[in-house]
Amino acid sequence: MNVIRSEMRLCTCCMEEHQVDVVSVIECTSFKKRKVEYEAQYFYCCNTNELYTDENQLQYNDISLKDAYRKAEGLLTSDEISNVRVAYDISQRDLCILLGWGEKTITRYESHQVQDRAHDAILKKIQDDTEWYLSLLTESKKNLAERAYQRYLKYAKLLYESKRDVYLRKAIEAEYIKYKDISALNGNVCLSLDKVIDIIRYFSTLSRVTRLYKVKLMNLLWYADALSYKMRGTAITGLVYLAMSMGALPIGHHSIINLDGVPCDEIDEGEGSTYFFYLDEAPVYEHLTKDDISILDIIIDNFGRMSKKQIVDRMHEEEAYRITPLGQEISFEYAKNLHTISNEREKGA
Numbered sequence: 001m002n003v004i005r006s007e008m009r010l011c012t013c014c015m016e017e018h019q020v021d022v023v024s025v026i027e028c029t030s031f032k033k034r035k036v037e038y039e040a041q042y043f044y045c046c047n048t049n050e051l052y053t054d055e056n057q058l059q060y061n062d063i064s065l066k067d068a069y070r071k072a073e074g075l076l077t078s079d080e081i082s083n084v085r086v087a088y089d090i091s092q093r094d095l096c097i098l099l100g101w102g103e104k105t106i107t108r109y110e111s112h113q114v115q116d117r118a119h120d121a122i123l124k125k126i127q128d129d130t131e132w133y134l135s136l137l138t139e140s141k142k143n144l145a146e147r148a149y150q151r152y153l154k155y156a157k158l159l160y161e162s163k164r165d166v167y168l169r170k171a172i173e174a175e176y177i178k179y180k181d182i183s184a185l186n187g188n189v190c191l192s193l194d195k196v197i198d199i200i201r202y203f204s205t206l207s208r209v210t211r212l213y214k215v216k217l218m219n220l221l222w223y224a225d226a227l228s229y230k231m232r233g234t235a236i237t238g239l240v241y242l243a244m245s246m247g248a249l250p251i252g253h254h255s256i257i258n259l260d261g262v263p264c265d266e267i268d269e270g271e272g273s274t275y276f277f278y279l280d281e282a283p284v285y286e287h288l289t290k291d292d293i294s295i296l297d298i299i300i301d302n303f304g305r306m307s308k309k310q311i312v313d314r315m316h317e318e319e320a321y322r323i324t325p326l327g328q329e330i331s332f333e334y335a336k337n338l339h340t341i342s343n344e345r346e347k348g349a
């Protein structure tokens, strides 16, 4: 028994006015065939040595019991359900309309009634998937007050925009799902988009890398991964590269250049766009190790000042490229026979 606070009041237990403690007690009970422990609150009468409750405490204790059960079952607690809804700034009733549920359902879930698993899964999906919420909102437009709808829509769009990068990463990860196991195709490492971003930022910062357009960047990435594989038996990024006419191109390259943190400028050239990479600041590369950086430096010393044509020609001479059929994944096994990369640093490594 833990005393939370003490107050002077008319004690309804002994019917005298005295200092009454509000106490918390860990209760153990069975709910839906599951044993649960939860925190309950009571008044304590020191005259009779008895615990008793008022209406508010009864409510509190009931929700506390239900939440303990929800936690034990891996369900969202009443507060968590409320937070899902508040994150979208939508009323309890309107969220029910979106989900096609009875209009008091959410109100009950945010208090005493334990949600079933199917509804719990839907609430969790709402929490994680703003895109889905937006589609539900649009479908429910005719059932909502116009002003409320516009307000929800504006809010959800802002939220969606703020999660753009999360969705982009998920899309890239989906493209890589079949390369989840380590192999010679990903250079024996799992994909790390954080490393990819850091490498692009590293290349984009240095004056030793000239005219960094997309094709050159993609080939530099391949060379960095290939040299790393040759030296250490593992690539740096986990990217999987395809043999294309302009050299090596990682799967997901369209999305990769749009990730947050990639300093990419799209330049409209009339018949199409080119992408230029430049960063005018001293960035931090928290996801790269010292060894990663030293490999990048060797690559920059060798290829940093090459033109796009020079680097593509060089790539075309690589065994990895010559053997791999056009459009197929390039195995890092060939990196062992990488053309001589002339640098004192490699000899020392």
Ligand SMILES: [Zn+2]
Binding pocket: 011, 012, 013, 014, 015, 016, 018, 045, 046, 047, 048
């Ligand atoms: Zn009393």
